[in-house]
Amino acid sequence: MEPTDLNLTVTQREQCMVEAQVFGIYKHFSDLPSRAQTVMLELVRDKHIEYLTDGLQQLGSSFRVLDANRPWLCYWILHSLALLGEYVDDELENNAVDFLNRCQDPNGGYSGGPGQMPHLATTYAAVNALVTLGGQRSLSSINRDKLYTFLRRMKDPSGGFRMHEAGEIDVRACYTAISVASVLNILDQELVENVGNYILSCQTYEGGIAGEPGSEAHGGYTFCGLATMILIGQVHGLNITGLMNWVVFRQGVECGFQGRTNKLVDGCYSFWQGGVFSLIQRLRTVVNEQLVMMDDGKQDGSSRCTQIPVKSHASERKQDSEGTSSQYDESRWEQGGAPAGLPRSPDLINLSNIGLSFVEQHTENGPLFHSLALQQYILLCSQVLNGGFRDKPGKARDYYHTCYCLSGLSVCQYSCSKDLDSSPLPHALFGPYSNLVESVHPLYNIVLNRYHAAHDFFRGS
Ligand SMILES: CC(C)=CCC/C(C)=C/CC/C(C)=C/COP(=O)(O)OP(=O)(O)O
Numbered sequence: 001m002e003p004t005d006l007n008l009t010v011t012q013r014e015q016c017m018v019e020a021q022v023f024g025i026y027k028h029f030s031d032l033p034s035r036a037q038t039v040m041l042e043l044v045r046d047k048h049i050e051y052l053t054d055g056l057q058q059l060g061s062s063f064r065v066l067d068a069n070r071p072w073l074c075y076w077i078l079h080s081l082a083l084l085g086e087y088v089d090d091e092l093e094n095n096a097v098d099f100l101n102r103c104q105d106p107n108g109g110y111s112g113g114p115g116q117m118p119h120l121a122t123t124y125a126a127v128n129a130l131v132t133l134g135g136q137r138s139l140s141s142i143n144r145d146k147l148y149t150f151l152r153r154m155k156d157p158s159g160g161f162r163m164h165e166a167g168e169i170d171v172r173a174c175y176t177a178i179s180v181a182s183v184l185n186i187l188d189q190e191l192v193e194n195v196g197n198y199i200l201s202c203q204t205y206e207g208g209i210a211g212e213p214g215s216e217a218h219g220g221y222t223f224c225g226l227a228t229m230i231l232i233g234q235v236h237g238l239n240i241t242g243l244m245n246w247v248v249f250r251q252g253v254e255c256g257f258q259g260r261t262n263k264l265v266d267g268c269y270s271f272w273q274g275g276v277f278s279l280i281q282r283l284r285t286v287v288n289e290q291l292v293m294m295d296d297g298k299q300d301g302s303s304r305c306t307q308i309p310v311k312s313h314a315s316e317r318k319q320d321s322e323g324t325s326s327q328y329d330e331s332r333w334e335q336g337g338a339p340a341g342l343p344r345s346p347d348l349i350n351l352s353n354i355g356l357s358f359v360e361q362h363t364e365n366g367p368l369f370h371s372l373a374l375q376q377y378i379l380l381c382s383q384v385l386n387g388g389f390r391d392k393p394g395k396a397r398d399y400y401h402t403c404y405c406l407s408g409l410s411v412c413q414y415s416c417s418k419d420l421d422s423s424p425l426p427h428a429l430f431g432p433y434s435n436l437v438e439s440v441h442p443l444y445n446i447v448l449n450r451y452h453a454a455h456d457f458f459r460g461s
C-alpha cells in the first residue's frame, strides 16, 4: 500500500482499508467512512470546529467534568481550534483565563482543578493553553516567579523532576518542566543541572526513549526526551542515529504510527512520533556528526549511545541554530557502559534563545517518514466525520486524540517545507489544499504564530 499521490482511486482506498483489516487493525470495518465520503478525503473542518466549540462551551458553563484533567481539556481544545486557524470569542477566552487562574496554586504551578495539588502535567497544559489564547490578560495571568519556585521544588537532587510533590520522577516530568520554563523564559542552569544525564539513562537498547531507566522505549517519552535534550542544548549526548533507527520502524502498514514495538497503530502517535521526525529534521549537524563517526567504522549503527566514540578535541564548543552546544568529553564514553555524565552545560549556551533559533532555521531535509501515508491514516481512519478524531476505527472520538491527530497532520503538511512559517506546496498535502492547518512549534506543540507572540511578550523580562 503506497499512497504516493493525491489521485488514489476509490478502489485503491478500499484496498487500503481491506489491507488494514487483514492486518487486524479494523475490528469495526463498518465504522470506516463510506465509499462516497472518502472520495476527497477532506478535513471536515466545520464539524471539528463545532465539536471543539461545544466542548469549550461545556467547560465554560460547568467546568465540572473530568475533575483532575481540566487544564488538559482547555489545551487540547484551544490548541485544536488554533490549528484550524480559529480564535475563540471574548467570553470563552475570559472564562478560560479565569478558570485556569483558579487552578493556579498560590505557591506556583497549576493543578487539575481549583484547590488541588499543583502538578507538572497540568502546569504544562495550562501554560500552553494560555500561550495559545495569547494577549495581555492571558499571558500576564501566569505568575512566573512562583512558577519558577514550583519548578525548583519539583527538581530532584538527581537531576530529574517529580510530577508533583513526592510524585514520580520520569521523562514526562523533565519535559513538562523544561518546556514551560523555556516558553516563559525562566529556564536557567539550576533547572537544567543533570537533566541531560537523566534523559540519557532512559535511552534504551532499541534506540527510543523510555519513561524511566530500565523501561521500554515509547513514542510519547521519546518525543519528551528528545525535545528536552534540544531545549537544554544537550541533544548531541543522545544516540540520534539509534533513535532514528528505532522511530523509522514505528510507521505501520496501516500508515499510522505505533507507540512501541509490536503494538497497534494509534492516531495520537501521529504527533508523538511525527513530532520526533520534525525535530530530527532540524538536527542536521548532530546527525551528520554521528553519521560520520559511524562511517569511520567506530560505531555499530544498531548500538546504543554509550558506544558512540567522541571527538578528541574536548574543548570544542559551538552553539548553532539547532540549539546545540557541541562539547565532547572522551571520559564520558571510556567506561564501555553507561556514560559517566554529560558535562555541565557550557555557560556560552543562551538558554533563552534555543526555542526560537531552533524554529527559525531552514531545513533542506525532507521527512524521514511517509508523510502522505500518515495523512491518509489521520483523515481516513482517525477522523470522525461528525467532528473530532479517534485512536482508530471502532474507538470513540475524544479531545486528546483530536489535539494530537491535528498536531500530527500539521507536522506532516509542513514536513517538506524549508521553514515552518511559509505555506507548504500542494504536493505535500494529502487531499485538497483546504485541508491545510496551521504549523506548530515542534518543541512545545504550540501553534507557531501564538508561540512567537508569547516569545515577544516574555522576552527580556
Ligand atoms: C507532555 C506529556 C504529558 C506527554 C505524554 C507522553 C505520552 C503519550 C506518553 C505515553 C505513555 C504510555 C506509556 C502510554 C502507553 O499506553 P498504552 O499501553 O495504552 O498504549 P500503546 O499500546 O500504544 O503503547
Ligand SMILES: [Zn+2]
Residues within 6 Å of the ligand: 266, 267, 268, 269, 391, 401
Ligand atoms: Zn492514542
